[in-house]
Amino acid sequence: MSDTRSVTAAALAIGDELLSGRTRDKNIGHLAELLTATGIELQEVRIVPDEQDRIVEALNALRSRYDYVFTSGGIGPTHDDITADAVAAAFSVECTHDAAALALLGAHYAERGLEFTEARRRMARMPVGARHIDNPVSRAPGFVIGNVHVMAGVPSVFQAMLDNVLPTLNTGVKILSDKVSCPYGEGDIGDPLSAIAKAHPDVNIGSYPRFSGDSFSTEIVIRGRDSVAIRAARRDVEAMLSEITSKLTKKDV
Amino acid sequence: MSDTRSVTAAALAIGDELLSGRTRDKNIGHLAELLTATGIELQEVRIVPDEQDRIVEALNALRSRYDYVFTSGGIGPTHDDITADAVAAAFSVECTHDAAALALLGAHYAERGLEFTEARRRMARMPVGARHIDNPVSRAPGFVIGNVHVMAGVPSVFQAMLDNVLPTLNTGVKILSDKVSCPYGEGDIGDPLSAIAKAHPDVNIGSYPRFSGDSFSTEIVIRGRDSVAIRAARRDVEAMLSEITSKLTKKDV
Known part of the structure; x- marks a missing residue:
């Protein structure tokens, strides 16, 4: 769909490493460029730490204000990856192991002869009702709930997920x-x-x-x-x- | 001063060009790294467009929440440089041509045989009561008001200003x-x-x-x-x- 009004977006980058200076963000600039080319106006960016309250607060502020929100980071298998839980909390829904994601990841690790550990199963967790965003790079899907698109922080994975998301978005008149x-x-x-x-x-x-x-x-x-x-x-x-x-x-x- | 509590900070990068993808921000990562090394915890980053309401809103949210706020961008001589006015509005004080900054810039341009245009005089504007942040690169000063440090967006100038600011800050126990x-x-x-x-x-x-x-x-x-x-x-x-x-x-x- 393409119409004459402007379509707006915000980005939320999640991760202690971005705030400590350990990692320089590479996703915001890429997202900005592709959204502009697509006809969507990125109007705000926030970076917050891996803390549930902070993620929920920022996400609720942004999702109520802009047509789309794109998040990066915090959806991996380790204990500091809390984005799925935080997004579920923001939408007041449960965060559970998604059956389709479990099947997808289970098959992926079985093929490679790797144990489907609790940590790897963690990557199948998402808010109830979320739709997958395909991840051709490393399989574990991102997800969409409401107007929020939740993607990985690793730039190659973020970019691959964004390529899958862009064709699904409403766009305004191109700037x-x-x-x-x-x-x-x-x-x-x-x-x-x-x-x-x-x-x-x-x-x-x-x-x-x-x-x-x-x-x-x-x-x-x-x-x-x-x-x-x-x-x-x-x-x-x-x-x-x-x-x-x-x-x-x-x-x- | 060095004490045992943590000292917190936020960054506010200002500029349409960061949101359109034209410019990739280079200041946030640099600031994050230097603050961490200094013993100050960067806890939030926002990027907003060159719009006064948006700058005021973000600045007031951040300055009430963190010990320090560091801004980048929007203090040059052109019509789209509105950061000084926005910061003054956030503090509810007047934004005027600072006498010391006018003298400094006037002498600088006189030395180089350049006209001290209205645009160049614009770089002497700052909220009443602000203190200068020296700019060894291109002279036009940044400024400090309350807990807010207002610096240039051009990375070499931002970095030089930050070098002047860091020794003036209270720091917590180093992480x-x-x-x-x-x-x-x-x-x-x-x-x-x-x-x-x-x-x-x-x-x-x-x-x-x-x-x-x-x-x-x-x-x-x-x-x-x-x-x-x-x-x-x-x-x-x-x-x-x-x-x-x-x-x-x-x-x-």
Whole structure:
């Protein structure tokens, strides 16, 4: 389904290791990029520790506010993987060993001649009523309950699960974007760029500085739903840059 | 000051570009690592767009809950840099051009023969009563108000500002950590590791899977405030791994 309203989302990354600095998150940026390309606006991200109260609180805040929530982390086989229980608690349903997931994982480990330990059985736990998200990488499924998509924290598994989830989502009108590389710092372009932003209320103009260790340059990004409006803003940005260039060239003479 | 209680913190990264996927955040992981090394527990992270209401809401939630809040992004010279105004609104104080910051920036641009444009003057805006955070990279200061430290989004500038902030913070007892590399996946170690975690309540044992594209291995991290307790847990983890190795070796025979 594709309609004209915007579809919104939030991400919830779960894990002590992200907050201690042990692990640098690699999932949020990937999710952000794919949601934007799909026509879904990621509007908020939170990272919380492996503590049930904290997960429940964040999840309930986010799922009531956005069309979709995507979580990463905490669905493995060890004692610190408590995301399934926390999600069940947030939805006030029981968390149990899912029969289909047990069958899937049981067959998987039997094939490989590995014992189906209690820890491995733990990966079949999910809130009652949840649907699986297939995991082609390491089998143990993620799950969907309500508007919440629960995925693994290991980036290769997260990405594979997300690839399975994206085609199932409602999407809004895709946000288009265009960018202009600007050799000047924000201090040089700030005033005229602000005037251009005001003159083009249908687009969102972002300005992103880059520091080379010596001087600043800027990337100007124009985003919006209407390609004509984006092109019009782009023309004004380019005209502004030409004017600055000719002014600076005159000064040099 | 160093005391025995834990000192807590939250991070608030501000910027549409982080949510659209255009920019991958590089500040949160760096902050997490340095806070942990300093003895401050990062307990929550949020990412919000460049919208005043959203920044104010997140900031007020975080600053009332944690000892410190560190923000990144939105303090440059362009129209989309609204962090100073939002922070002032969160504290219900005025946001004005700070006299000392104007003097500092005015001298900086005069030295370089650059016009002190309205956009550049914008970088001197901060909530009334805020103290500067020095910016050795590009001069425009960050600022501190209450328990909130407002820093730039450009990573080299964020890092330089953070280096100036860290020595000014109260710290708690440093969290110590030790890690054990484990050649087995979490499915193999989950049950005995869970028993070890229960037997060592004074430490926090985390288990982090890595997927090589073919098989899982695990890094086991033991964290706590007491080095004796960490060593005791480590001995049990190593004994568990030896036992698994000898079992698997027997099977192979």
